[in-house]
Amino acid sequence: MKMVIIGGGPAGRSAAMEAAQLDAEVTLIERKHVGGTCLNEGCMVICGFNDVVKFHKDSKNYQKLGIISQESSIDYSKLVKGIKQTTGKISNILKHETQQTGVEMVMGEATIREGVVEVNGDEYPYDKLLIATGARPFIPPVPGAEHASTYKNVLDWKEIPPKLNIIGSGVIATEFANIFSSLGSEVKILCRNKFLSNIDPEFRDYIAKHLLPGVEIQENVQVQEINPDEASTSQGTVEGKVFLATGMTPNSEIVEGMVEIGPKKEIIVNKQMKTSDPSIYAAGDVVGTVGNTPVARREGIIAARNACDISATMDYSLIPQSITLYYPVSFIDSGEEPSEDEFDVRIRGSAGPGSFWHALDGETGFTKISSDLQTKEITRVSSISPASRTSMPYLAKMMLDGYKASDFDDFIETHPSTDAVYKLLHFLSKY
Structure with missing residues (x-):
């Protein structure tokens, strides 16, 4: 059985290795970075920043207690360089690990037509196709939104912004508020509704008071316009760089017209990760379920098993x-x-x-x-x-x-x- 997988992030890679171990002939196609958003722009980048931030916070505390005599300072350009070097090294390890299972890896932009995926002028016929193309930041329809940053370009910043306005109210907004307030930015979180509305109120209050000290959280704010160094909101103008953390949009365009697509551009799948086309599966952020890496990995494995005629079902209950x-x-x-x-x-x-x-x-x-x-x-x-x-x-x-x-x-x-x-x-x- 020939299986082609588009997307080398957690869902695609896990599916590729699982299918290869089940004796499928697997081709994994990745457009840019093996490891996907998690490694190159998301989770691991957050971890890299957070390790340094924790050390920086600890040094301030130890200096205040008189245990050490000097307080640390941060060189943002070297911090970014180190994160890129580390994620690049991990990406090479993941690529080698995947190939060791017998997966053929192809780098390039994929296009699909009936039964064939084309990359760089070469054709890869398939019996089963898995779409694991992930998602990208959702850009709200606000005038001037093109002036704002997202997690995708934070590693391109040349310095720590003196003032940072984060538009969003969820996990990404919270994590970046912690990072840049700790690095010295004056941070505001601008929430359209309530801050961290999906977690226990006691924990939300503790986060705001103890883990985000100095961060100003404004709720029920409507952003009206974004400029390069400020944003106009329903509560007035806020100065500083604008960072969007307003959700994700699935990268489902590659199969538009081929499978059923939902209202938020998510690929519709059942619990076997099957789409409306019996030969096409989908997994990871592109299906718009729970946006985290362990879930994406599991979805990829479930898709691979079903594609290889081994019955498996995805269970979304009790996800940590x-x-x-x-x-x-x-x-x-x-x-x-x-x-x-x-x-x-x-x-x-x-x-x-x-x-x-x-x-x-x-x-x-x-x-x-x-x-x-x-x-x-x-x-x-x-x-x-x-x-x-x-x-x-x-x-x-x-x-x-x-x-x-x-x-x-x-x-x-x-x-x-x-x-x-x-x-x-x-x-x-x-x-």
């Missing part, structure tokens, strides 16, 4: 999510409405790896777990701690498999740890 800040903010939600029997327990973060020195000022995060007292089922978990991103996916898996709070009665953690999850579960098991 996070926001990359000084402490990772991680959360799981069962999606069920709180019942009268739901019981919340919470605990403040304690001193340990990553938070020891912040015990002095109380900035150690906290964790909250919700459980149904009748069924003992865990319904929601949210945590702000250095270990939250590590523990959350395992807890999601245990919740998915039907574990109850009582099953954690004899749980033993790895010490030292600042993750309070085990303490709260032990407490809930007594009820």
Whole structure:
């Protein structure tokens, strides 16, 4: 079976390696960068910035405590150069890793016609086709929007902007506000509705107060016009560079007219990642489901298995999510409405790896777990701690498999740890 995959990001690469291991003849086509948005413009770029930001914040704290005598300063051009070098190295590793499984990799722009993909004048016939072309920043229909930046060109900036106005209210807006406020920018977040509306209000308030100190958050703001160094809004004019974090638009144009496309330009798929054309599958950000890398990888694997006639189904329940800040903010939600029997327990973060020195000022995060007292089922978990991103996916898996709070009665953690999850579960098991 010949399978052609367009897009070398997490969904496409995972699908290519899975299909190759299932003995398909796989060709993976990538237009620009192996690793996709996550590696080259998104998640890993955020991680690169955040590592330096955390060191910078720590040095300020240690200097304030008298532990070190000098405060660090940031060379933005060298920081950007280092991020590009690192992501480039990882991209080469991913390319080699993919080819080692027997996948043929082709770099270039793809076009599709019935049963054939053409790249650089060469034709690649297929039995099954997977579209994993990702998404791009959504540019709102605001006059002057072309003057604004997005995550795609932040590595092209020559310096840290003195003033930065971030239009958006979600994860991307929050992460970049943290980065550039820590680097010295005067940052405003301009939210059309409510800031971080999809997370627990307690955690939203903690983020605004403790993890984004100095960032001005304005809610219910309508942006009316964008200029090179300012934006006009319903609450007045704000000076400074404008950064758009207003959502994503799927890159589905390549199959327009071939498969069903949704109202937000997402490719419509079922839980087997099949499109309306029986020979075409789609996975990753282009299908507009949950926009994160682990979900894209899983969707790619599900698509590859079904394309190779192995039945598999995508499950979107209990997906752990996070926001990359000084402490990772991680959360799981069962999606069920709180019942009268739901019981919340919470605990403040304690001193340990990553938070020891912040015990002095109380900035150690906290964790909250919700459980149904009748069924003992865990319904929601949210945590702000250095270990939250590590523990959350395992807890999601245990919740998915039907574990109850009582099953954690004899749980033993790895010490030292600042993750309070085990303490709260032990407490809930007594009820």
